[in-house]
Amino acid sequence: MPELPEVETYRRYIESTSMHRPIVRAEARHPLIVRPFQARTVSTAVEGSAFVRSYRHGKNLFLELSRGRWLTWHFGMSGEPVFFERMSDEPPYDRFLFTFENGHLAFSDPRMLGRIGVTASPEEYVRKKKLGPDVLTLTKADFMRILERSRGATKKVLMDQHKMAGVGNLYSDEALFQSGIDPRAPVQCLGGGDMDRLYHNVRKVLRRSIERRGDLSQLPRTYLLRHRSRGERCPKCGGDLLAVPLGGRTSYFCPHCQREGGT
Ligand SMILES: [Zn+2]
Numbered sequence: 001m002p003e004l005p006e007v008e009t010y011r012r013y014i015e016s017t018s019m020h021r022p023i024v025r026a027e028a029r030h031p032l033i034v035r036p037f038q039a040r041t042v043s044t045a046v047e048g049s050a051f052v053r054s055y056r057h058g059k060n061l062f063l064e065l066s067r068g069r070w071l072t073w074h075f076g077m078s079g080e081p082v083f084f085e086r087m088s089d090e091p092p093y094d095r096f097l098f099t100f101e102n103g104h105l106a107f108s109d110p111r112m113l114g115r116i117g118v119t120a121s122p123e124e125y126v127r128k129k130k131l132g133p134d135v136l137t138l139t140k141a142d143f144m145r146i147l148e149r150s151r152g153a154t155k156k157v158l159m160d161q162h163k164m165a166g167v168g169n170l171y172s173d174e175a176l177f178q179s180g181i182d183p184r185a186p187v188q189c190l191g192g193g194d195m196d197r198l199y200h201n202v203r204k205v206l207r208r209s210i211e212r213r214g215d216l217s218q219l220p221r222t223y224l225l226r227h228r229s230r231g232e233r234c235p236k237c238g239g240d241l242l243a244v245p246l247g248g249r250t251s252y253f254c255p256h257c258q259r260e261g262g263t
Pocket residue numbers: 234235236237238239254255256257258
């Protein structure tokens with residue numbers, strides 16, 4: 001699922017391919033991709049405009065339209081933007097198609113869990129969705145305050161988009177691994193040293209992945225994400241990794257290297 005580094009990579013991709021081009025046509029190729037909007041509402045807001053500015057908040061992308069309002073874009077589980085020149089190159093799972101004078105931008109989304117819509121401003125969208133601050137904008141004091149006011153498994157707090165926006169299942173596993181913290185550790189049991197390491201490691205892994213354009217195979221071999229599947233071994237100690245269900249997703253961690261907090 002696209003998390004902050006992937007969405008930042010998509011933002012840069014759209015910046016490099018699709019800005020300041022008049023949008024001749026904006027068409028929902030599947031009506032559900034714009035829910036709860038009507039396809040006509042989104043098309044009318046977009047057609048005749050151009051994307052003039054991009055902005056990312058957590059896993060959400062916003063594109064300012066030259067005639068006012070912003071397009072909102074959430075990538076769901078499997079979505080990605082694809083720019084192409086000829087309609088014969090349209091990707092098979094195109095769900096929303098922007099047509100410029102020369103070229104097209106498609107929202108390819110095989111699982112159809114993404115969303116495209118319109119809003120008055122990114123601030124308005126963030127407020128309505130009750131999203132927390134973008135995780136990369138947090139100071140250490142902000143981050144520690146959020147953790148101190150939370151209860152429950154540390155990983156669930158990191159993934160809660162209402163508390164901080166941008167981290168999902170994969171990068172929370174990596175940051176916890178690098179911090180030596182068990183994903184199930186109650187957040188209220190973390191010491192100051194734990195929270196300090198976690199703050200720095202969340203930022204480090206997100207930034208490193210942005211540098212590698214969200215391509216997990218390009219991350220260092222010492223990262224958990226290079227070994228995160230059943231039967232794999234911990235890149236630090238060589239022990240067996242454990243997979244446990246947490247918050248409806250599967251968490252991977254090393255029971256030897258990751259402790260339940262309090263250090
Ligand atoms: Zn280990």
